[in-house]
Each structure stands twice: as C-alpha cells, then as structure tokens.
Amino acid sequence: xxxxxxxxxxxxxxxxxxxxxxxxxxxxxxxxxxxxxxxxxxxxxxxxxxxxxxxxxxxxxxxxxxxxxxxxxxxxxxxxxxxxxxxxxxxxxxxxxxxxxxxxxxxxxxxxxxxxxxxxxxxxxxxxxxxxxxxxxxxxxxxxxxxxxxxxxxxxxxxxxxxxxxxxxxxxxxxxxxxxxxxxxxxxxxxxxxxxxxxxxxxxxxxxxxxxxxxxxxxxxxxxxxxxxxxxxxxxxxxxxxxxxxxxxxxxxxxxxxxxxxxxxxxxxxxxxxxxxxxxxxxxxxxxxxxxxxxxxxxxxxxxxxxxxxxxxxxxxxxxxxxxxxxxxxxxxxxxxxxxxxxxxxxxxxxxx
Numbered sequence: 001x002x003x004x005x006x007x008x009x010x011x012x013x014x015x016x017x018x019x020x021x022x023x024x025x026x027x028x029x030x031x032x033x034x035x036x037x038x039x040x041x042x043x044x045x046x047x048x049x050x051x052x053x054x055x056x057x058x059x060x061x062x063x064x065x066x067x068x069x070x071x072x073x074x075x076x077x078x079x080x081x082x083x084x085x086x087x088x089x090x091x092x093x094x095x096x097x098x099x100x101x102x103x104x105x106x107x108x109x110x111x112x113x114x115x116x117x118x119x120x121x122x123x124x125x126x127x128x129x130x131x132x133x134x135x136x137x138x139x140x141x142x143x144x145x146x147x148x149x150x151x152x153x154x155x156x157x158x159x160x161x162x163x164x165x166x167x168x169x170x171x172x173x174x175x176x177x178x179x180x181x182x183x184x185x186x187x188x189x190x191x192x193x194x195x196x197x198x199x200x201x202x203x204x205x206x207x208x209x210x211x212x213x214x215x216x217x218x219x220x221x222x223x224x225x226x227x228x229x230x231x232x233x234x235x236x237x238x239x240x241x242x243x244x245x246x247x248x249x250x251x252x253x254x255x256x257x258x259x260x261x262x263x264x265x266x267x268x269x270x271x272x273x274x275x276x277x278x279x280x281x282x283x284x285x286x287x288x289x290x291x292x293x294x295x296x297x298x299x300x301x302x303x304x305x306x307x308x309x310x311x312x313x314x315x316x317x318x319x320x321x322x323x324x325x326x327x328x329x330x331x332x333x334x335x336x337x338x339x340x341x342x343x344x345x346x347x348x349x350x351x352x353x
Contacts, residue, residue, distance in 0.1 A: 002222055003117040005036035005048040011322045012037065012045055012063060014103045019058075022102050023051050026095050039119075043308070044071060044235060048112065056094055060107040062312075063321050074098065076235045077108040079160065086155040087208070089143065089231045113230040115219035118267050130272025135226030137274040138282065140218060143228045144249065145286035148207040148242040161239030163206030170244060171196045171300060178307045181314040183330070188337025192303045195344050201293035209245035211236035214252040215267060246283060247297030250276045251305045251336065255350045259335040261328075276350045298349040299340050306336035 008014075020033040029052035038046040038057075047058040061071035073096065080093035094109040118136070122128045152158040175193045210217075212233055219230040254266040255275050263269045274282065276298075284291050309329040316326035343349055 002114050003038070003119075003123075003219070005038045008035065008037040008047075009323065014047065014058075014060075018102045019049070020051065022097060023049070026097075027054075028052075029054060043312075044073075044076075044233070049109065055112045056109045057091070057112050058107055058109050060103060060105045062315075063323075071235070073106040073108050079234050079237050080108075080110060082157065082160060083208075083234070083237075086157065087147070087150060089147075089228060090234070091230055091232065113219050113232075115229045116222045116225055117219060118215040120216075120265055120267070122267065128267065128270055128272075130270075132225060133267075133270050133272035134274065136215075136220065137268070137272075137279070139220075139226045139228050140213075140215065141274070141279055141282045142286060143218070143231065144210070144213055144246065145283055147210060147213075147231070148245070148287060150208045152206065152208065152239065157208055158206070158239060160208075160237075161206070163239050163241075166206070166238075166240035167200055167203050167244065168197075170240070170304075171200065174300075174304050174307050178303070178310060181307065181311040183310070183314055183317060186306070186334055186337035188339070188341035189303060189306055189333070191344060192299055192337075192340040196296070196300055196303065199293075199296050201296055203241045204243055204289060206239050207242040207245075209238060209240050209242055210234065211238065211245055211248060213245060213249045241297075242287075243289070243291070243294065243297040244300060246280070247294070247299075247301030248304055249301070250279060250298055250349060251301030251339070253279060257351065259338060261331045261335050262339075265332065280349065295343050295347050295349060299343050302336045302339045302343070306333045306340075309333050309336070 014035055016033050016035055023029040031052045034050040036048045038048065043062060044059050045062055049056045049058050059073065059076065061073065077093055077096040080090055083090040084092050091113050092111040094111060096108040098106050100106060116123060150157065178189060178193065210231065217231060217233045218228050219232065221227040221229050252266060253276050254263045254269040256269050258269060280291060280294060309332045312326050313329040313333065315321050316323065
C-alpha cells in the first residue's frame with residue numbers, strides 16, 4: 001500500500017546524465033541512476049530518484065509554467081529548511097539547484113517519507129471502510145489544527161510571511177489571476193469576484209498555513225492509516241489567516257451532494273468520512289477559533305481552487321503542456337463556480353437543499 005512512482009509521462013523526462021553528475025558533485029552519490037515519476041498532482045512535478053543506495057524526491061516546476069511565484073523552488077526549499085527543525089511532519093530537505101541547465105528548470109531534493117497517500121482512487125488491496133475513513137478524516141483535521149497552533153514567536157517562523165493585510169491581498173490576487181487565465185465566463189466565479197472583496201472579515205490571529213492541505217498531500221502510516229507521517233507540497237505555505245487555509249481544504253473536500261466531477265477528484269465523499277460541516281465543527285473544537293464568517297472563507301477557497309484549475313487548463317489549451325489529464329479541468333472550474341454561487345446565496349458550506 002506504500003505510494004509508489006511509475007513511468008515518466010511523455011514530455012516530462014529529466015536529463016539523467018546531467019542529474020547524475022549533479023548528485024555526484026553535490027551529494028557524493030555514485031552508481032547507476034534510476035528516475036521514476038509520482039503519478040498524481042497537477043502542479044509541480046515530483047520524481048523518485050534512486051542512486052548510490054539512497055532514495056530522494058525531486059520537485060521541479062511543471063512544463064510550460066510561467067507563474068514564478070506559484071512554482072518558486074528556491075522559496076519552497078527555504079521553507080522546508082526553516083520548518084523541518086520545528087515542525088516534525090516536514091520532510092527533510094537535501095539540496096537545491098538554481099541552474100536550469102541541469103534538468104531544464106530549477107529543482108530541489110528532499111528525503112523520501114514512505115507511506116500511504118490517498119489519491120483519486122483507493123490504494124490497491126486496501127479497503128477504505130467507514131470506520132477507517134473517519135479515522136483518517138479526524139487525523140487530517142487534527143494535523144491541520146496542530147499546524148495552525150505552531151508557536152510563531154518561539155520558532156522564528158513569523159518572518160516567513162506578511163500577515164497584515166493577508167486576506168485582502170489573497171482575494172485581490174486570486175481574482176486577478178483568474179482574469180489573466182480566463183477562457184470563458186463562469187457566472188458563479190463572476191459573482192464571487194464581486195462578493196468577496198465586499199465581505200472580508202477582520203481576520204484571525206496569524207498562523208503557519210499550508211495553503212494546499214488535502215488528502216493527497218498527506219503521507220499516512222500504512223500500518224496505522226489514522227496517523228499522519230508527513231505533510232507534503234509546501235509550495236504555497238506562508239504566515240496568514242488560518243481560516244483561509246481551512247477554506248481551501250474544504251473546497252477540495254467533496255461531500256456526497258457535491259458535483260460529480262469534484263467527487264471524482266477526491267475520496268472524501270466516501271461513507272464514514274467527515275462532511276465539510278463536521279470538519280468545520282471539529283476544527284473549531286480543537287482550536288477554539290471563531291467560525292462566524294466561514295462562508296466567506298469557503299467561497300474564497302472555491303474561487304482559489306477554481307483559479308488553480310483554470311490556470312492549468314489555460315496552459316493546456318495554449319499548447320504549453322501535453323498532459324491529457326488537463327483537458328477536463330474546465331469542468332472543475334464550472335463546478336467550483338456553482339459551489340461559490342450556492343454558498344453566497346444560502347450562507348452554508350454544504351447541504352444546500
């Protein structure tokens with residue numbers, strides 16, 4: 001059940017000769033090089049690298065990407081360096097390469113954390129019973145709450161972000177990114193782009209936030225799936241309002257009544273898994289934070305994830321990537337528009353009825 005890489009997708013191969021030379025020069029590794037690719041993910045590309053008896057994970061920007069702030073390998077590596085000593089669920093960073101001549105882009109390497117990752121389909125030979133799904137959901141919520149309660153002063157992590165004005169910057173920034181990548185008019189997203197700037201709450205006390213926290217970024221213990229071993233993909237982590245983080249998480253979190261296209265990208269709609277409302281209530285119990293304005297945060301999360309899908313879809317439409325998985329992302333964009341509209345009109349994050 002351990003998450004395993006597979007063959008490299010067409011157009012996403014690395015220059016193994018150059019990479020082997022880098023690994024020898026920087027880490028002293030010798031012997032044959034083996035490179036495989038982890039099959040999921042729609043953003044940065046992730047590979048398993050084996051050489052000299054060592055297993056490392058390599059992260060690089062996606063092919064055709066031209067969004068520097070969203071795929072900044074140097075920043076992501078610096079975050080791991082800063083977080084690893086103070087947050088036990090961060091994989092250990094190993095090396096960073098700024099030279100695009102090595103594999104065609106900047107990249108970094110980190111230690112592999114072996115474990116179970118819940119992707120779009122259940123792992124082979126694993127039965128996701130209702131009891132097990134509930135355990136996993138509760139562990140995911142508890143881990144996020146723990147992350148948000150990291151002591152920023154004692155750890156020195158406050159310098160990683162600019163919490164003042166964070167909510168406003170995020171709302172304006174993601175609306176702007178949507179306009180830049182827009183390929184059609186989606187009514188629900190147009191409504192959210194008007195509604196969100198006028199509904200901004202005062203905001204919460206700043207916290208360390210992940211900004212892409214979902215099941216396929218969690219490494220679970222295969223022998224005890226209700227235990228999180230590591231949290232992956234820190235490319236968007238910063239210091240800001242923790243409810244913006246939770247809003248993004250619940251945008252990904254499909255309920256049984258969610259649009260079918262969203263349920264196809266998530267296992268959270270399976271029997272036994274906590275609903276969005278149950279996640280929200282559990283998080284409130286663990287953190288004692290006010291959730292009075294959470295429909296705003298959930299609507300923002302839906303807009304943000306829609307924009308991420310829209311950016312990738314626009315890149316595919318323009319011929320900048322050949323990954324066939326991206327062709328259907330416009331359906332997700334429309335679905336998130338629908339979720340925005342339902343929440344704005346009802347003030348609820350699920351069970352719209």
